Amino acid sequence: MNEQPRPTRRNEIRAQNETLILRAAEKVFAEAGFGGATMQLIADMAGLPKANLHYYFPTKESLYRRVVQDIFEIWLQAAAAMDDAPGPVEGIGAYIDAKMEISRRHPDGSKVWASEVMHGAPVIQDYLETTLRDWTRGRAALIQRWIDEGRMAPVDPNHLLYMLWATTQHYADFGHQIETLNGGRALSDRQWQAAKESVKQIILRGIGAL
Amino acid sequence: MNEQPRPTRRNEIRAQNETLILRAAEKVFAEAGFGGATMQLIADMAGLPKANLHYYFPTKESLYRRVVQDIFEIWLQAAAAMDDAPGPVEGIGAYIDAKMEISRRHPDGSKVWASEVMHGAPVIQDYLETTLRDWTRGRAALIQRWIDEGRMAPVDPNHLLYMLWATTQHYADFGHQIETLNGGRALSDRQWQAAKESVKQIILRGIGAL
DNA sequence: CTTCAACCTGACCATACGGTCAGGAAAAGA
DNA sequence: TCTTTTCCTGACCGTATGGTCAGGTTGAAG
Numbered sequence: 436m437n438e439q440p441r442p443t444r445r446n447e448i449r450a451q452n453e454t455l456i457l458r459a460a461e462k463v464f465a466e467a468g469f470g471g472a473t474m475q476l477i478a479d480m481a482g483l484p485k486a487n488l489h490y491y492f493p494t495k496e497s498l499y500r501r502v503v504q505d506i507f508e509i510w511l512q513a514a515a516a517m518d519d520a521p522g523p524v525e526g527i528g529a530y531i532d533a534k535m536e537i538s539r540r541h542p543d544g545s546k547v548w549a550s551e552v553m554h555g556a557p558v559i560q561d562y563l564e565t566t567l568r569d570w571t572r573g574r575a576a577l578i579q580r581w582i583d584e585g586r587m588a589p590v591d592p593n594h595l596l597y598m599l600w601a602t603t604q605h606y607a608d609f610g611h612q613i614e615t616l617n618g619g620r621a622l623s624d625r626q627w628q629a630a631k632e633s634v635k636q637i638i639l640r641g642i643g644a645l
Numbered sequence: 646m647n648e649q650p651r652p653t654r655r656n657e658i659r660a661q662n663e664t665l666i667l668r669a670a671e672k673v674f675a676e677a678g679f680g681g682a683t684m685q686l687i688a689d690m691a692g693l694p695k696a697n698l699h700y701y702f703p704t705k706e707s708l709y710r711r712v713v714q715d716i717f718e719i720w721l722q723a724a725a726a727m728d729d730a731p732g733p734v735e736g737i738g739a740y741i742d743a744k745m746e747i748s749r750r751h752p753d754g755s756k757v758w759a760s761e762v763m764h765g766a767p768v769i770q771d772y773l774e775t776t777l778r779d780w781t782r783g784r785a786a787l788i789q790r791w792i793d794e795g796r797m798a799p800v801d802p803n804h805l806l807y808m809l810w811a812t813t814q815h816y817a818d819f820g821h822q823i824e825t826l827n828g829g830r831a832l833s834d835r836q837w838q839a840a841k842e843s844v845k846q847i848i849l850r851g852i853g854a855l
Numbered sequence: 856c857t858t859c860a861a862c863c864t865g866a867c868c869a870t871a872c873g874g875t876c877a878g879g880a881a882a883a884g885a
Numbered sequence: 886t887c888t889t890t891t892c893c894t895g896a897c898c899g900t901a902t903g904g905t906c907a908g909g910t911t912g913a914a915g
Contacts, residue, residue, distance in 0.1 A: 443882090444882065445882065445892085448891095465763070465764075466765065468760065471678060471680020474874085475871090483894095485894090486875085486876090490894090493874090549759070549818065549819075550763065552821055553760065554676055567826070594843035595843070597815055597819075598844065598847060601811040601812045602812060605808075605811030609810070611766055613807065615770070615777075615778070616773070616778055616781055633801045633805070634804065636851070637848065637851035640851045641849075642847060642850075655911095658861095659862090684903065685901085694863075696904090696906090703904090
């Protein structure tokens, strides 16, 4: 899957405009939610006429769906960090690092996902029931294996996973609140590093892996 | 403040209708977001004509603001659990218990708050900058005191607070996802208990308080 | 009973939204 | 060059939304 189309001028334009639209859409959906976002606003932000958006994405929902799928793909890739690790310290540590990095680089995507789930996942329910459920089962089993091997304390793997998602995504989804509490300034490099370390330290010690 | 008006028939009706509207509004705002919610839908859910809503709440935004304020009040009250505690185990443990209980009892309010913050807190920015900031400073100082007294490991108090918020509110905001991963069934009493215990155990051990 | 203020609501309005479409411009292929 | 396909867009449309208002009803006060 995902074979690249021949790089002709046509395909180049298409790819470029799709990217332009998706970037703008991610931002607008994140800032206003699905209901509050308007195609006109997305069009303006992308610098294209509204009718052109409907040429590439027939409906608002189809555009939205793509935005949600994209962030989900990014998260799935980050999960690989956990797989080929010798133990919980490396595996979960790397997973936290990866998810925190995503929260920093793709805060808008994270917010769109959060919004979607909060509203009952009307357009990606199938993902939750298939891909996400399978992924979760696999990692829960991996964690259970670590527990059985005595490499960490016996904690419920599912609740541990929820905690990992919650803490890391919080820095994206509630970034505005954190920024406000930080004196109105975005977290600096140093502060992001400290956040990562804090999260890793508390969780890894919390599961008895340190 | 907050003195009760004399309980005449008039005031009774007013109080009753306001509650009816606020309850419906909380649900609709949580399910559809501010932009997606419609006054008509809220009216239908409350069993009142739309024009009647505008009698009690002049604009959609004023109604929304009340909903957000209400959940914030509830959270502030829960925070008291942390104050008069001898140490981190009791204080933070009680705070987690209280916040988890709120996530269970008021999931819609939590979602509305999350939405509001995610979208840049357009209507409650002043709360973040005053009440929340003050509250946060106070608790961070309390945690720092516990650290200085050697009752817990030296962790950044702010990041610990973020983690507490993230993990507890996750069970409300991402309740739908958790439910889906739980086989489509809402968490049972037993499972909620297990969730509470898991969160408390990992965090309290994570901060070296156990 | 009378008066007055609070409460209620069907009908209405201006606006903004998602989406359509006809027709033109530009690139690709023959 | 000629033809075909893809790309582009201003103008338009039906609908739904937040909000208004005139006029009626109900409860309280004297």
